[in-house]
Amino acid sequence: MTPVAPALPNRRVFITGTDTDAGKTLISAALLAAAGRAGYQTFGLKPVAAGCERITDGNAQHPGQLRNDDALLLQRFSNVEQPYAIHNPFAFEAAIAPHIAARQEQRPLKLDELTRACRHSLATANASFELIEGAGGWLVPINTTHSLADLAVELGGDDAQQPLEVILVVGLRLGCINHALLSVEAIHSRGLTLAGWVANSLSPAMDVEQANLEYLTDVLAQQHIPLLGHVPYLKMLEQAADTPPQQLLDNKANAALRASQSLEAMFS
Ligand SMILES: Nc1ncnc2c1ncn2[C@@H]1O[C@H](COP(=O)(O)OP(=O)(O)OP(=O)(O)O)[C@@H](O)[C@H]1O
């Protein structure tokens, strides 16, 4: 008899970071790639994206559609095919704090609408590995009462098909120890589970990077938060100011594939 491979447990992960530009999108795309290789049906969701290009069809009567690079990369690395709006239900043009962009564009964000849209996307894709990328750090607001942390709680709540695990991306730079420890406290204070953290080297030569890494590894291990992987600085992500947008996205995709090698252990 042919042995039957055991079914992979469904997973829903929420990717947060120590700050904006910590590397959440790079790590998210890498995790989608690694999960796909492990046999998962993968789907990446960017609930709120601030910082979009307007794609026009040449007709001055049509306003065009907003496209965000993070969401496009998550779409590219999802092996369950879905239209753009399912990957990114709320898109704003300005690359600023999302609640301010939403206010400026007179489309205020509301937690219940955002939650509904995310649940719709997740149900439509029906993937076995669902990845949700936040924006900025853990407590980035969506309005004056709620933050993306509240969205993470909603997506891990009673209506959820499976429990939600948070993964913290620590962008290795001076100051990241404090940001990482604050983020861990804030994630735990919401009663959410941290599956682990990923160390992401943001500079080719951070002073005493290894000592920072070892300190965080030890201190977080005492709280039973494992290091899931360390992604090195990837020179291929350095771009000239005049690099065309499609080339930028291709470079990010190549870098994500490289980064996924450092995260393979999460799926073995
Ligand atoms: N390991 C790395 N090596 C080199 N450059 C990196 C690395 N990780 C991230 N970067 C660069 O740092 C920048 C920020 O990365 P990324 O877009 O993944 O951050 P983010 O946390 O998703 O930000 P946001 O809050 O806007 O979603 C990008 O230009 C990316 O190419």
Ligand SMILES: C[C@H](N)[C@H](N)CCCCCC(=O)O
């Ligand atoms: C535009 C940027 N790249 C991110 N999408 C949004 C970062 C919001 C940070 C808000 C803050 O913490 O002050």
Ligand SMILES: [Mg+2]
């Ligand atoms: Mg991002």
